[in-house]
Amino acid sequence: MRRGSWRNRIVVLVATVACIVGLERLGALWPVHWLWGHTVAPIGGLIAGGGQDVGKTLTNWTRIKDLAVENSRLELENANLRQRLAADAETQRDNEILRRELGLAAASVIRQVNAEVVAAAPDSYRQYVWINKGSSENLKNGYAVMSAGSLIGVLSEVQTHAARVTLVSDPDFRLAAKDQDTNAAGILIGQLGGGLVLEKIGQSDSVKPGDTVTTSGLGGEVPAGLYIGQIESVDAKSDVVFQSARLVSMVRPRDLRFVAVVLP
Amino acid sequence: MKWWLAVLLAAWLQAAWLPFIRPFDVVPNLVLAVIVLGTLRLSVSAGLGIAIVGGLLLDLAGGGWFGWSMLVLTAVVLVIGFVNIQVGWEVDGWWVPVLVTVVATAVIACGIWLSVLAQGGQIEWSVVLKSLLLELVTNIVVVLFGRMLIDRRWSVKGGM
Known part of the structure; x- marks a missing residue:
């Protein structure tokens, strides 16, 4: 094949990808999103459920000791x-x-909408899941999502019958939180790799391993007092303005099946 | 037609099934395997079509830069075609899909890491580098297994 033909092919290809990305930015890919939401959400739950069963069995075999x-x-x-x-x-x-x-x-009593996890991030790094409820159930971006009594994430993209939940351990996750025992406030940040850190804690604030961290309710749609996790270790240096604390999170994306979206 | 169905099924399994199994705590890239094997079996043009559809599906389900998976997967097809036609390397050997898979897996992972860093996110390098190594191994196993299946059972010779 001639060199010119390859050049043309690459140009057409880059133009095609750029067109698709541009259409996405303009919101013109809604039919594709609609199709995704209407195929993954209804049937995905069955497949995801099967995957979770197999995953749990495999985990049990490997962790039997x-x-x-x-x-x-x-x-x-x-x-x-x-x-x-x-x-x-x-x-x-x-x-x-x-x-x-x-x-x-x-x-006030917490109102919630129950949902099923139907899909998850298709790569080894990002931490989010798709649920089978969306704007038809009055869900909106920023709503808190709980599982087994813990905050697991917030809604980051809401479609008619599906929504994406960015988990607390995803690097895009940011939320105001506090140490419930000492009231020390900070910003909860997820890390690529599954880590969870409470940052921007004032040097004069007291935090120690074992303390419980909950949502502070400052800003956004997440109410105060939702359990997030416990402090594992504290990184306090005298030459920096803030200290940070590493949290133990109970979130395991592959074990999530049923979740509850908390309505504000 | 088989390859279109294969890439749709692969994308669906990769989003709705494998994240809940996570062998060795990673999600094998089935779509990449289908595209690599499809391009080696069919033509570059056919491979490009499959790559755009497979990449679009991964981008829809994914959370990084929209279009990144599409771009990398179509680039994979172009590289295979270029090496095959322009350079004239033998593309029937087992090492070809393995080499392409290794490079593509690393590039896709780097794209995800860069998108996180560009948005001011944090990375636990020890964890993600370990994940990359395990992902390389699982992707190689998947692509070699797929190649073996195609050689023994499907014997695809025609178009799509």
Whole structure:
């Protein structure tokens, strides 16, 4: 094949890709997005469910030695949580009595929309999933998404019947959060590779490993008090303005199947 | 037709099934394997069509720079065609799809990393470099397995 023909082919190719990217920027690729949302969302759940079952089986085979240790740890954690739940129930009852006596309105109840995970990032690095609910259920960008009692991410793209959830461990994730134990505020940032860091914590603020981190409710559509994770380690240097803390997150994208979108 | 169906199925599995299995904690690039094998079996023109469709699907499902997967996958097809026709290398050897897969996997990963850095994101280098190595291995296994299947069962000789 002649050199000129190759040059033409490359030019046509680059022009085609540029055209498609341009159409996407202009929002003209909505039929393709529509088709994606209407094919992946209805049937994707079945395939994703099958994949999750296979994945869990494989994980169990490869981690069979660790399961006994993990089981003991979870039993202990479960016992502690039961004790804490009983204490919390008592506190809640006292709170209701005090609110009634002071004439305050009842604390708001979290409203949520349940959804199923139907697809996930098709590469080894990014951390997001697609769910089978969208704007038809009044969902909007920025809404918090929970699973198993933890914040797992926020909605970053909402279509009619599908929405993309950017997980807390994705590098695009940014959210105001705070140390629930000391009230130290910071910005929660995901890292490519699955890491989770609480940054911009003031030097005078106190944070320590084991502290619970929750959403602070500042800005956006995410309410305050949603559990995110626990601090694993703190990076505090005297010569920098802010300190940062590394978090342990419970989010495992491949284990996500049913999630709840929190309505503000 | 087989190859169009193959790339659609590969893209779908890659978005809706493999992320939940994650062998060795990575997502093998099935679309890349289909495009490499399809281009080696068919013509460059046919390979370009498959690459644009496969790349578009990955970009739709992906979260990095829109168009990056399309650009890299079509570039893969052009490189294969160029090497085959202009340079005249033997493209029937097992090492050809392996070499192309290794380079394409690394370029796609670098694109994702760069898109994150360009947006001010942070990267845990030890984790992502390990993921890249494991992804290279799984992609090589997938492409060699696909080549073996094609050689033994499909024996595709015609067009699409």
